[in-house]
Amino acid sequence: MKLEPLKIQHDLVAWLTVAGDKIRQSLTEELQVNTKSGRNDLVTNRDKEIERFYVNQIRTYYPEARIYGEEGLGDEINDLSGLIFFVDPIDGTMNFVKQKENFATMIGVYLDGEPIVGGILDVMAQRLVVGGPQTGVMLNGRPLSKRPSLDIKDGLIGVNSRMLSENINQVTDLIRLSSGARITGSAGVEFSQVIMGKQIGYISNLSPWDVAAGWAIASALNIEAHTIAGQRPSLLKREIIIAGIPTVWQNFAKLQS
Incomplete structure (x- = not known):
């Protein structure tokens, strides 16, 4: 399968930016909050809305891909073969509900289990890190260097x-x-x-x-x-x-x- 990591990275930037705008604009709206595995494992209608947005984009532009999403709107994944998009629509839902900050939306893309590109948007800080082994890493459009060794x-x-x-x-x-x-x-x-x-x-x-x-x-x-x-x-x-x-x-x- 021939992939274009830079194109995928460009798409992630666009999708994450739209999702971040949607989430911030919704902060004044009433949330529907439910629990999953326990009282501290929350899911909201916004989590599902954002995952649905990502799934629709991936199905449109990468129809060959499978989707592993937190809210279960993608595919059942039992192996890492092929192209897989890992989707977390709102990471830190408890913070989203209680603090209205310190949460992210993110997507990781892998081919046969090997990393291609990932993107993480700190929604309220509007800080987007994106990149991968073949594309390098950018923070809000600014390149980042490899981390130095420290004690x-x-x-x-x-x-x-x-x-x-x-x-x-x-x-x-x-x-x-x-x-x-x-x-x-x-x-x-x-x-x-x-x-x-x-x-x-x-x-x-x-x-x-x-x-x-x-x-x-x-x-x-x-x-x-x-x-x-x-x-x-x-x-x-x-x-x-x-x-x-x-x-x-x-x-x-x-x-x-």
Whole structure:
């Protein structure tokens, strides 16, 4: 299958920009809020509306592609063959509902399991990071460089709150080695912080649509993503992901032994 990564990147920028405008314009409107797996796992009518918008765009311009969306409006995905768009219409729905900030909308694109391009829009900050291994990475149209190597003591790490409070997989011990922890409740916002060089890592229990966009972008910037076993993200199930510059994984792995 012949792909044009720059064209896909251009399309992602256009779609994410439209979606961001739609979400911001809707903030004064009444939301329909429901729960999914529990009281802290929320979904709104806006999540479904934005995913439906993305699905329609992908079906129109990439009819050969499959879609793995958080709200289930795409396809059932059991393998990574072919072209797949991973869609998270509103990442950080709790923040969207409660804070009206610190949430993102994002799309990751993969071919046979390999990253092609990703895009993450911090909706309220209007900060768009987009790119991939073949296209380079842009922040609001400005190119970003590969992340330099740092000692773990010199950087901040984004982390899942439960993993930090309960020291799951020695995450609390890892944070003590760093400059400190940051918790936002949005994988997209956290990945963006790592991509922009404001944090050196991010650790959380993530679904495929949570990690796909960030990993696609980060793979162009000397930023790694591992499972606890040291493998690549499967992109097929929920799993703990350790993303960051190499020193983050190196120190995490030492603490597991």
